[in-house]
Amino acid sequence: MQADKELDVRGMSCPLPILKTKKSLADMVSGQVLRIISTDVGSMGDIQAFSKQTGHELISAAQEGSEYTFFLRKK
Structure with a gap:
């Protein structure tokens, strides 16, 4: 997926x-x-709750090893 900005x-x-x-x-x-991209378990x-509270769309959430990757679309 293409992102406009990345946050590590x-x-x-x-x-x-x-x-x-x-x-x-x-x-x-x-x-x-x-x-x-996060390593916080x-x-x-947290990101799912943040998405619901703020209205930003959580497009995807995935875990690979100890890393979590999320794609959020700004409302």
Whole structure:
């Protein structure tokens, strides 16, 4: 999947991945896609909850080994 912006939050733990995601989305325009790469085990639930609370579309969420990759479309 093609992303307009990438956010690497590997090695960071809650709440930093969500805070950095929020900041990255603020710099984007509606419809753009943000790719987030995380190693925080809680990020799967956190990103899903963030998406529901904010209305940004969670396009995909995947785990490969110890890394989690998310694609969020800005509302």
